[in-house]
Amino acid sequence: MRMKRQINPENGGIWPCLDFSPPPLAQPLAKADPAPVAISDAGLNRHRALLKQLGEQGDEALAAHLAHGPLRRLSEIVCDHSPYLTRLIEREAAFLAAHADAPPQATFDALVAEVEALGVGLSADEMGRALRVAKRRMALIAALADLGRLWPLAVVVRNLSTFADAAIARAVAHSLGALFRKGNLAGGDDIDAAIAASGYSVLALGKLGGRELN
Known part of the structure; x- marks a missing residue:
């Protein structure tokens, strides 16, 4: 919600009124x-x-x-x-x-794509460092877009969940990939199939998948 000016059709005067329309996500x-x-x-x-x-x-x-x-x-x-x-x-x-x-949504989407592209072949230190940098940048962009009233609340919590999903998925895939390479994870020669068939699950509340505040 924000203030906007509206023209009075009767006398051409201008008066302030409340604007309940969501902000455009394309705004830089x-x-x-x-x-x-x-x-x-x-x-x-x-x-x-x-x-x-x-x-x-x-x-x-x-x-x-x-x-x-x-x-x-x-x-x-x-x-x-x-x-x-x-x-x-x-x-x-x-x-x-x-x-x-740039629109913060475009920046956020690029950060998520970078996280999703992180390979399981990275070392634990490299994966941890990459995820921390991405999380730091996501937190900054999300906070500024929220405080700057460029993202409505529904977009803020949706994006927090989307990033959490991507980061947790890559962290889990990296950990299971390490087990696979050591021969401790069944699945033949296909690492993706082995990870999918591992039965490993993540349970969480709020931002992780819930797309809601906790």
Whole structure:
């Protein structure tokens, strides 16, 4: 829900009214429309510190995005209320700068595709590292799209479930693949058939498959 202006057909005047239509998912992150909230002086100071940090680490492109326009307001809110997301912005500055002008849904879909493409031949360390990076980037994009009112709640929880499904599926396939290569998993020479026939199941509530808040 957001405010929009509507023209009075009788006198041509303009008055504000509530807009209950869902936000278009094709809107880029740079078109975020965060709710109007007060920013504390401490939050503004943290935002200035973030811009300085980004400049010092060579991420001028993102610093420019966060210093002007809709992303400035959104990043000020983040700095005021979420140290975790502020750290993610610092850590994933290059990633965020590269996707600031893209619809967050497209960025999210690409992250899920990357997770689904992770091979079972990776080492445990490589798989764990790749999943942690993807999770970190997904959390940042999802939070900014939510706070920026680009994703309605139903899309937020749907996407969290979709990512959880993909990440858990790859982690399980990797673990079972390691057992298969050691000869501890029946199934002949077909690793995919062996994994499918293993009977291994994952039970969970909420985000994993439930597409709902828990």
